[in-house]
Amino acid sequence: MRAESLIDLILLFFSYAFMGWCIEVTLKAFQFHRFINRGFLTGPWLPIYGSGAVLITVVIKGLSPLEFSVGTTFAVSFLLCGFLEYMTSYVLEKRFHARWWDYSRKPMNLHGRVWIGNLLLFGLGGVLIVDLINPLLLRLFSQMSPVLREVLSLSLSAVFIADYVMSHFVLKLVKTGIESSEADDTEAIGKEVRLLLRDRSVFHRRFAEAYPEVIYKTERIARRMEEIRAETERLRQEAEERVAQMRQEVAENLEPTGSVKNTIIEKQDALIGLLYREEDASPEMQELKREVESKKALLQKRRARFPGL
DSSP states (O other), X not given: OOHHHHHHHHHHHHHHHHHHHHHHHHHHHHHHSSOXXXXXXXXXXXXXXXXXXXXXXXXXXXXXXXXXXXXXXXXXXHHXXXXXXXXXXXXXXXXXXXXXXXXXXXXXXXXXXXXXXXXXXXXXXXXXXXXXXXXXXXXXXXXXXXXXXXXXXXXXXXXXHHHHHHHHHHHHXXXXXXXXXXXXXXXXXXXXXXXXXXXXXXXXXXXXXXXXXXXXXXXXXXXXHXXXXXXXXXXXXXXXHHHHHHHHHHHHHHSOHHHHHHHHHHHHHHHHHHHOOTTTOOHHHHHHHHHHHHHHHHHHHHHHHOTTO
């Protein structure tokens, strides 16, 4: 890759990282009615946006000799940015014990890390990046002198690295606060983290407000949630067993006495059929069998004459 191409990619990264920051800040301003400096870094950039745009640019450029269409761009953006968002969420959660965004209540989501709405926007955004925004930005970069472009990319990179190092220490402090917390729910841990960062530098305080909806997770919370799920399942099973028992009791109480008698007679007949064998029966058993048959015949005649009996 030529140096000019690498510098263009660096400048594209920072351009889209800044655009993403502006989008996030605007959306949160509408949601919370105040300015929130979004992101893990203090500067006005969100690396996930810049990384996604650069990935799309590189992959589409690599595929252009083979196939180049709006559909291809949409599909590549859909998949690449979805994978990037999923892995970013997964790595940050495992590393810092917190989920910075959660789409569990959204339709067609994958483990709460990505959802179909964002994926469609990623696809559309990729088409805009490749067909509209990239040509404008690259034309703007080409109008700069090579020295200016190089100085600008190096300066932004240096500031970005310094920002990352400083923000990394803030995140480590947050992680320590989460791990040392005795609370067993995410809201209580969030309060402790905000108190931990409140009396520190402006960089620490900024991070405490950057993610109002963050969900903190610890082993203690995981165990507590598992206990709650187990208790809920136990109560559900007990309720189902109680309802089944009540239904059986109601059915038994509502069954007519005549029906109960008929059932008893049928069961007795079945039992006699299993136990009685003519060749082995004693005279007394044969006599009892004839009397039972006689009474059954009498009962059937009465039912025929009086159906309501």
